[in-house]
Amino acid sequence: MRLLKSTIHPAIHDINRNKFTRKATRAIVINGDEILLLYTKRYHDYSLPGGGVDEGEAIIDGLVRELKEETGAHNVQNIQEFGLYEEFRPWYKEGFDIVHMQSYCYVCTIDDELLDPQLESHEIDNGMHPIWMNIHEAISHNEHTIANSEKKGLSIERETFLLKLIVSELLTLDKI
DSSP states (O other): OOEEEEEEOTTOSOTTSSEEEEEEEEEEOEETTEEEEEEETTTTEEEOSEEEOOTTOOHHHHHHHHHHHHHOOOSOEEEEEEEEEEEEEEOOSTTOSEEEEEEEEEEEEOOSSOOOOOOOHHHHHTTEEEEEEEHHHHHHHHHHHHHHOTTOOTTHHHHHHHHHHHIIIIIHHHHO
């Protein structure tokens, strides 16, 4: 899978220091200029659906599971690689200083109707919910949050980069 971007958090000076790797998936589901996203009230941002791949779980299986859990999407088909976004970020749990976050991004299709999501308690507490959103409005919203919000999360930079890349690489193909 092609590497889209590799980032190192400014607080990290040695990426080989007491780290672990966390694999995650990100789903890209597009319908015209609309994209299926998650809005998280706590961070005031839009992100691609996805999340951690369980130990022993295939990445594609994790993609389908996360997409279903977070958005209610079903009948996931036409799965195609988009790319890998990797991050080295500080870790806040005991035993490690750094997380090497690997986000495997895939373009896919789903049935039009979304079923009820099966969000985890922390996702509900954070005010997360799925939404079809104009991708350009989502980018603009995230950029405003990056520039003006004290409560932005660490993932907003990744998500905004990915949304812009989706526009430049996938939406322009539809217009040709």
